[in-house]
Amino acid sequence: MSLFAALVALxxxxxxxxxxxxxxxxxxSALFLIPAFYYLTLEGMKAQRALFLLFGCYALLxxxxxxxxxxxxxxxxxxxxxxxxxxxxxxxxxxxxPLTLTxxxxxxxxxxxxxxxxxxxxxxxxxxxARVILRVIAGLGVLNGVLGxxxxxxxxxxxxxFYELTNKGSPVxxxxxxxxxxIFAACSLLVVTSLVLRAREAQSATWERLVYTVAFxxxxxxxxxxxxxxxxxxxFGAIIVxxxxxxxxxxxxxxxxxxxxxxxxxDKHPGxxxxxxxxxxxxxxxxxxxxxxxxAFQDMLSRDSLADLxxxxxxxxxxxIATHWGLGTGFGSFEQVYKIYEPxxxxxxxxxxxxxxxxxxxxxxxxIPGVLILIALFVWMACAIARIAxxxxxxxNALFWVSIFAIIGVASLVDYPLRTPLFQVVAIWLLVxxxxxxxxxxxx
Numbered sequence: 001m002s003l004f005a006a007l008v009a010l011x012x013x014x015x016x017x018x019x020x021x022x023x024x025x026x027x028x029s030a031l032f033l034i035p036a037f038y039y040l041t042l043e044g045m046k047a048q049r050a051l052f053l054l055f056g057c058y059a060l061l062x063x064x065x066x067x068x069x070x071x072x073x074x075x076x077x078x079x080x081x082x083x084x085x086x087x088x089x090x091x092x093x094x095x096x097x098p099l100t101l102t103x104x105x106x107x108x109x110x111x112x113x114x115x116x117x118x119x120x121x122x123x124x125x126x127x128x129x130a131r132v133i134l135r136v137i138a139g140l141g142v143l144n145g146v147l148g149x150x151x152x153x154x155x156x157x158x159x160x161x162f163y164e165l166t167n168k169g170s171p172v173x174x175x176x177x178x179x180x181x182x183i184f185a186a187c188s189l190l191v192v193t194s195l196v197l198r199a200r201e202a203q204s205a206t207w208e209r210l211v212y213t214v215a216f217x218x219x220x221x222x223x224x225x226x227x228x229x230x231x232x233x234x235x236f237g238a239i240i241v242x243x244x245x246x247x248x249x250x251x252x253x254x255x256x257x258x259x260x261x262x263x264x265x266x267d268k269h270p271g272x273x274x275x276x277x278x279x280x281x282x283x284x285x286x287x288x289x290x291x292x293x294x295x296a297f298q299d300m301l302s303r304d305s306l307a308d309l310x311x312x313x314x315x316x317x318x319x320x321i322a323t324h325w326g327l328g329t330g331f332g333s334f335e336q337v338y339k340i341y342e343p344x345x346x347x348x349x350x351x352x353x354x355x356x357x358x359x360x361x362x363x364x365x366x367x368i369p370g371v372l373i374l375i376a377l378f379v380w381m382a383c384a385i386a387r388i389a390x391x392x393x394x395x396x397n398a399l400f401w402v403s404i405f406a407i408i409g410v411a412s413l414v415d416y417p418l419r420t421p422l423f424q425v426v427a428i429w430l431l432v433x434x435x436x437x438x439x440x441x442x443x444x
Contacts, residue, residue, distance in 0.1 A: 004032050004122055005136050005425075009143055012115060012421030013175035014163050015354070017108050017332065021163070025421060026111060029118040036121035044124045047439070050380050051431055054373060055120060061369050062110045065330045066103060068096035078323045079340065100330020101337055109332035112421065119425035123432040130436035131198055133429045134191050140426065141188025142215050144173035144181055145222035152225060171226050180420055182231020183411040185223040186238040187404055187426075192216045193242040194400045197249045216242075230414055234407050241403040245396045310356045310414055316341050317355050320364045328367030337364070354419065358412035381405065381431075384438040401434055 011025040045052055074097045075084040087093045100106040123133060148171030150160045156168040163176035170178040173185075196212045223235040319341055320329075329337045335353045342352070355361035362370055381401075389398035408417065408427065417423045 001122055001126060001128055001132070001136055002139070004029075004118065005140055007032075008115065008119070008422050008425050009140055009174045010162065012425065013172075013180070014165075015177065015180075015416060015419035016165065017105065019163060019165075019176070022112070022421070026114050029115045032118040032122060033114070036118060036125045038125075040121060040125040044127060048120075048124050048432065048435055051120065051428075051435065052124075054377050054380070055117065055428075057373050057376075058370075059110070059113050059117075061366065061373065062106060062113070062331050065100040065328070066098045066106055066110065068098050070096060074099075077327065079329075079337075098330070099327060100333055102330055102333040105332030105336070106330045115421040116424040116428045119428045120432065123429055128432075130433035131195070133433040133436075134195050134198075137426055137429060138188060138191050138195055138212070138215060140174070140422075141185060141191065141219050144175070144184055144188070145219045146173075147171075148173040148181060148185075148222045148226070170228075171222055173222070174422065175420065177415075177420075178226055179228045179230055179411075179415045180417045180423065182223060182226045182228035183234055183407065183415070183417050184423065184426070185219050185226075186231060186234035186407055188219050189216060189223070189235065189238040189242060190400060190404045190407070192219065193245055194397070197245060197396060200249070230411055234411060237407065238403070241399065245399055248399070249396045309352075312346060313352065313356060316343065316346070317357060317360050317364070321360060324364050324367060326367050328363075328365050328370060331365045333365055334361050354416045356415060358416045358418060361416070381434065384434050387438050388434075397437060401437070404430065 007025065007028050011021040014021060071087075071094055074080060077099065079101070084093070087095060097103075098106070122128075147160050151158050151173070152169075152171050154160060161168065161172065162174070166172055166176040167178040171181065172178050173181040175181040175184065192212050192215050196209055196216075199209050199212065220235070220239070223231060226232065316338070320337065324337075334355055335351075338352055338355075346352075355364065362374065366373075385398050385401050388401065389395045408423075411417055418427060
């Protein structure tokens with residue numbers, strides 16, 4: 001798991017289909033399928049049959065979009081009028097074409113599934129517990145923070161930037177996009193908080209909880225120096241949820257505080273468990289704001305978010321949805337299909353390669369079949385979290401799962417973090433960990 005996580009961290013942080021890093025990423029991910037198949041058991045697959053079924057349905061949908069269709073059927077699909085007339089002029093009217101408007105991009109989308117598939121099968125085949133999965137994700141969060149600070153310290157020409165097309169001068173960490181790095185940092189804060197509470201419940205060594213605390217502060221510092229507005233909002237949301245989790249979490253003594261003077265003192269002053277983190281985080285965030293070391297906060301004040309390009313794109317996105325909501329344009333096709341709808345007033349030196357609203361883009365590319373798969377996934381997640389919440393009247397674990405998926409979901413309204421292989425693998429692992437928690441803390 002750790003080796004695969006390292007591979008994805010070093011090569012899977014870009015969402016572009018033409019990033020050179022995807023060559024070793026997909027090749028080595030395919031090699032990781034060998035131990036996954038070797039250790040995979042029928043029992044393990046049955047335990048995670050919902051995730052396997054949903055992933056299989058998505059892969060099948062991408063494949064179906066690549067199946068050639070009869071000319072009469074293909075020409076009757078939306079936005080096929082101009083290509084059909086060109087075919088008629090050139091004598092290609094009898095050519096069978098697939099549903100997707102960009103076959104090469106859809107083949108690329110199908111090939112990209114080898115990375116999350118390897119992540120899913122490894123986690124299931126190795127019977128990794130939820131706690132171990134979260135530790136690996138927390139490690140990725142710390143690595144993201146370390147690289148982000150090194151990038152800030154060494155400037156725009158830093159050798160710590162992994163990708164040619166990236167946000168130079170910003171703490172992108174193991175990603176190519178500063179927004180993705182910031183959202184991942186916010187998710188990492190929640191993961192670290194969950195690990196602290198799990199370690200306390202399991203009565204783990206004090207040093208383990210100290211390591212998690214240091215990791216939390218370190219990731220927080222990295223988040224504050226970023227220039228992502230969405231990331232800063234997600235970070236503050238993660239901080240609030242973390243404090244609520246600490247406040248609601250039950251204390252477990254089990255007689256260990258008798259011989260530990262620090263534990264005895266904390267038991268006499270339980271309010272410090274919440275007061276100390278609140279004061280420390282507030283002072284840290286306040287210092288960064290007062291010293292003008294939060295570019296994202298300054299960006300919120302200096303720019304009108306309503307004039308942002310994302311809002312300008314929405315009428316075009318709505319028109320694409322209205323046309324292609326039925327069967328979709330094919331996964332990976334948005335960039336080229338957008339050019340059909342691009343109005344002259346949005347022509348600019350830069351081009352639009354994503355919708356900056358991943359939910360809308362998923363509908364455009366996948367149509368109703370894709371939406372049905374999404375709905376099935378949401379229903380499964382809701383049932384899993386409900387089962388976790390039913391175990392206790394106040395369930396901190398359920399709050400953690402709702403919050404972390406909410407951050408990813410809301411971030412996808414204005415960006416596309418799940419378009420990166422790294423975020424895809426982490427999302428898959430979070431779903432596996434959620435399934436483990438649903439069956440018990442170490443459920444397999």
